Amino acid sequence: MSEYTREKAQSRNHAFSKKTTTRIWKETPCDDNPYITESVLCHGYDLYELMNKCSFSDMFYLLFRGELPKPNDSKLLETLMIALINPGPRHPATRAAMNAGVGKTMPVHILPIAMSVMGGDYLGGGEIEPAMHFLRKQQKNDPITVANTLLNDYNNGDSIAPGFGKRFGGIDVMSQHIIEQLLLLEGSKPILEWAEQFAKALQSNGIGWLTTGVAAAVFCDLGFQPKSGGVLFQLLSAPGLAAHGLELGYERITAMPYISDEDYVIEK
16 A cells, blocks of 8 residues: 655635625616516626627627727727638537537537637637737737747748648638738737738748637737637637537438548557
C-alpha cells in the first residue's frame, strides 16, 4: 500500500455571498409572487423599450459590453455577425452537427455537440483569445516588420500567428473578402486596419486571414475583452451549426458518406 502524507485541514474563512448578484440583469418581481418577474433592466435599460428600439446586434453588444453601441460600432458588429453566421460544411464543428443530426441525436443536443468542437483551437473559439492578445500587443509595431520576423521562423505549418495562416494549404479567400467588406464600413477600426497590412505582407507566402483572425480583430476594435472572445465567436456561429444539424436530422443515415474499408489505415 502506498504511503501518503495527510495535511491538516485548515479553514480558509471564506465568507460566501448571501445571494446571487449580477450587474447585467435586474429583475423586478411581481407583488403577489416574488418568484415571477414583472419587468427587467439590462445594464439599466428597460427590456420592453429595448425590444421596440434596438436591433439584435445592439442588444448583443449591450449584454456583453454594458452599454449601447455607437451607430458605426453597431453596423460593424452586425456585419460580422452575418459574415460568421455559418462556418459551412467544411468546418469540423459543422460536420459534428451534421453527423449528430443524421445519427438521430435529439435535436436539443445537436448544438451542444457542435459547440464543443467550435470551442477547439483549430478555427474555433480556442484561438480567439490568443489572437486578440497578439493583435493588441503587436498593434504598436510596424505590421510589415512583424510579418517578416514571423516569416523567418515559419515552418510552413497551418498557422503563423493566432488568427492567420493557411486553410487547406492556401489563403482563405472568403475571410479576405469579408475583411474587404468590413473595411468599407465607416468608423474607427485601428486593429482591423493594422491586421490587414500584416496579412498583406504574408500573402506572397500563401498565408492570410483566417475567420478566427477576422473575429478577433473586430472584437478588439469593439472593445470586447480577450477572455470573452472565444465564447462570442461560438455564439456567432451557432445558427449555422444548428441549421445544418437540423437539416440532416430529417434525412436517412445514408445521407452522409460512410468511410470505406480501404480508407482505414492500421499502423503496424
